[in-house]
Amino acid sequence: MAHELHEKGLRLTPQRELVLSAVRSLGHATPEEVAEKVRSTHPGINLSTVYRNLETLENVGLVLHTHLGHGGATYHAAEELTHLHLVCSDCGAIGDAPIDAAANFVNTLSDDYGFKTDVTHFAIYGLCAKCAEKNDQKKRTDGKTK
Amino acid sequence: MAHELHEKGLRLTPQRELVLSAVRSLGHATPEEVAEKVRSTHPGINLSTVYRNLETLENVGLVLHTHLGHGGATYHAAEELTHLHLVCSDCGAIGDAPIDAAANFVNTLSDDYGFKTDVTHFAIYGLCAKCAEKNDQKKRTDGKTK
DNA sequence: TAGGATCTTGCAAATTACTCGCAAGAACAA
DNA sequence: TTGTTCTTGCGAGTAATTTGCAAGATCCTA
Numbered sequence: 396m397a398h399e400l401h402e403k404g405l406r407l408t409p410q411r412e413l414v415l416s417a418v419r420s421l422g423h424a425t426p427e428e429v430a431e432k433v434r435s436t437h438p439g440i441n442l443s444t445v446y447r448n449l450e451t452l453e454n455v456g457l458v459l460h461t462h463l464g465h466g467g468a469t470y471h472a473a474e475e476l477t478h479l480h481l482v483c484s485d486c487g488a489i490g491d492a493p494i495d496a497a498a499n500f501v502n503t504l505s506d507d508y509g510f511k512t513d514v515t516h517f518a519i520y521g522l523c524a525k526c527a528e529k530n531d532q533k534k535r536t537d538g539k540t541k
Numbered sequence: 542m543a544h545e546l547h548e549k550g551l552r553l554t555p556q557r558e559l560v561l562s563a564v565r566s567l568g569h570a571t572p573e574e575v576a577e578k579v580r581s582t583h584p585g586i587n588l589s590t591v592y593r594n595l596e597t598l599e600n601v602g603l604v605l606h607t608h609l610g611h612g613g614a615t616y617h618a619a620e621e622l623t624h625l626h627l628v629c630s631d632c633g634a635i636g637d638a639p640i641d642a643a644a645n646f647v648n649t650l651s652d653d654y655g656f657k658t659d660v661t662h663f664a665i666y667g668l669c670a671k672c673a674e675k676n677d678q679k680k681r682t683d684g685k686t687k
Numbered sequence: 688t689a690g691g692a693t694c695t696t697g698c699a700a701a702t703t704a705c706t707c708g709c710a711a712g713a714a715c716a717a
Numbered sequence: 718t719t720g721t722t723c724t725t726g727c728g729a730g731t732a733a734t735t736t737g738c739a740a741g742a743t744c745c746t747a
Contacts, residue, residue, distance in 0.1 A: 406714050406723055427704085441726050446705065448724095462663070466612035466733090467704075481656045492654055500646035508638055509670025510627045517608070520662035524655025552694055552743050572734085587697045592734065594695095612704090613733075 399455040410440055414448040418458050419472045423480075423489065429470065463489060463518045482518040485526035489518075545601040556586055560594040564604050565618040569635070575616065609635060609664045622661050629669035631676070636669055 396415060397407045410433075417432040418424060424432070430445040449470055452458040459476050460468040464487075479497060481490035497514045504510045522530065542561060543553045556579075563578040564570060570578070576591040595616055598604040605622050606614040610633075625643060627636035643660045650656045668676065 401715090404723080408713075408724065410725070439726085443706075443727085444725055462608060462610075464608075481650070481654065481658075484659065484662070490654065490656065492650065492656070496649050496653065497646055499649075500643055503642050503645075504627070504638065504665070504667075507642065508627065508636065509673060510636065510638070510665075510667055511673045512627075512665055512667035513630065514665075516630070516666040517663040519650070519656075519658055519660075521650075521656055521658035527655060527657045547744090550694080554695065554742075556696070585697085588733095589698085589735075590696055 396457065399457055400451075403455060405451060405455065409437075410444050411448050411452065413437055413440065414445055415452055415457060415472070418449075418452075418470050419475070422475065423461075423463070423469045423471060425467050425469050427467075459515075461516055461518065464520075476515050479514055480518040481523065482520050483523035483526055484520055485522055485530070488523050488525075490523055492519075542603060545603055546597075549601060551597060551601065555583075556590050557594050557598065559583055559586065560591055561598055561603060561618070564595075564598075564616050565621070568621065569607075569609070569615045569617060571613050571615050573613075605661070607662055607664065610666075625660055626664040627669065628664040628666050629672055630666055631668055631672035634669050634671075635664075638665075 396412070400407050400411070413433045413436075414429060417429045421428060421432055426442075426446050426449055429449065430440070430442050433440050433445060449458060449460070453460060453470075457473055458470050459473050460470050461476070461480060463469050463480055463482050478491040478493055481492055482488075483490070494514060497512075501512045501514060504512050542558070546553050546557070559579045559582075560575060563575045567574060567578055572588075572592050572595055575595065576586070576588050579586050579591060595604060595606070599606060599616075603619055604616050605619050606616050607622070607626060609615050609626055609628055624637040624639060627638055628634075629636070640660060643658075647658045647660060650658050
C-alpha cells in the first residue's frame with residue numbers, strides 16, 4: 396500500500412490504512428458504512444476524510460467503486476472485484492455471478508460496437524430467482540381471480 | 542394515459558400531461574431537463590411537481606428510469622426503451638445498442654441463476670470505440686518513452 | 688351538473704449525500 | 718532534525734430530492 400501511494404507522491408496515514416482495511420473487511424460498502432466501521436475502533440475520524448481517502452485509494456488502484464442502485468456508490472477492494480452484482484429490483488438482494496457469465500456479451504459489444512465493457516462497474520438489475528417466482532405465482536392468481 | 546391513471550384512482554392533470562409529453566419528446570432526460578422543457582411553455586410548474594409526476598407516471602407504467610452514471614436517474618417513455626445504453630467512462634458519450642445484443646447474456650443469467658435481467662435499467666459501462674483507441678495509442682507511446 | 692371526497696399542486700423548509708476552504712497537524716525526503 | 722508538502726478535522730456550502738401543508742383541481746355520484 397505504501398508503495399502505490401508513494402509512487403504518486405502521496406502519504407501513508409493511519410486513516411488511509413483504516414479506510415482500506417475497512418473496505419477489505421466489508422466486501423461491499425458505502426462510504427457511510429466504511430466510516431461507521433472505521434469509527435467503531437477509531438471514533439475521531441471524520442466523514443470527509445473517509446470520502447477523500449476512498450477517492451485517493453481509488454486513484455492509486457487499491458479500491459474500486461460500483462453502482463448498485465439508487466445513487467450511492469459502493470466500494471470494493473480492487474483485488475476482490477471478481478464478480479458481477481445481480482441486484483433484485485424487488486427485494487434488494489445483491490447476488491453474485493462470475494464475470495465469465497458475461498464473457499460472450501462483452502465480446503459481442505467489442506466486436507460489433509468497439510465498446511470495451513467493464514461489467515462490474517454497474518450492477519445487473521432484475522428479479523432474483525425468489526422474487527421472480529413470487530411474481531409468477533401472483534400473476535397466475537390474479538389471472539384466476541379476475 | 543387517462544386510462545392507466547384512473548385504474549389506480551389517480552387523476553389526469555395538465556401537469557401530468559405536460560410531464561409525459563416532455564419525456565416523450567426528449568428521449569433521455571433528467572428530472573431537471575424535463576422541468577426545463579415543461580417550463581418553456583408553462584413557466585408556473587413546480588420542480589417538485591415534476592419529480593412527483595415522474596414517479597407517478599413510472600408507477601402506472603408510462604415512463605421508466607435508467608441509471609446512466611454518477612447518481613441522477615434519466616427518464617424515458619416506456620414505449621421507447623428499446624435499446625441498451627453504452628456509457629463511456631472516459632468521454633461520457635452515451636451510445637446505443639439493440640437489446641438483442643444482450644439476449645444470450647440474459648438467457649445465461651436466467652438459466653444458471655434464475656435471475657431475470659432488465660438490461661436497460663443500468664447503463665453498460667466501459668470505453669467507447671473512440672476512447673478505447675485513444676487509450677491504446679497512449680499506452681503504446683508511454684511504453685516507448687519509458 | 689352541482690357537491691363533495693380525495694387527489695394534486697405550489698411553496699417553503701427539511702433532508703441527504705457529498706464537497707470545499709482553511710488552519711493546524713502529520714509524513715517523509717534530505 | 719527540519720522544512721516542504723500532503724492530510725486531517727471542522728464547519729460551512731452545495732446539489733438534488735423529498736416532505737408538510739393549505740389551497741386548488743379532478744371526477745364520481747346522485
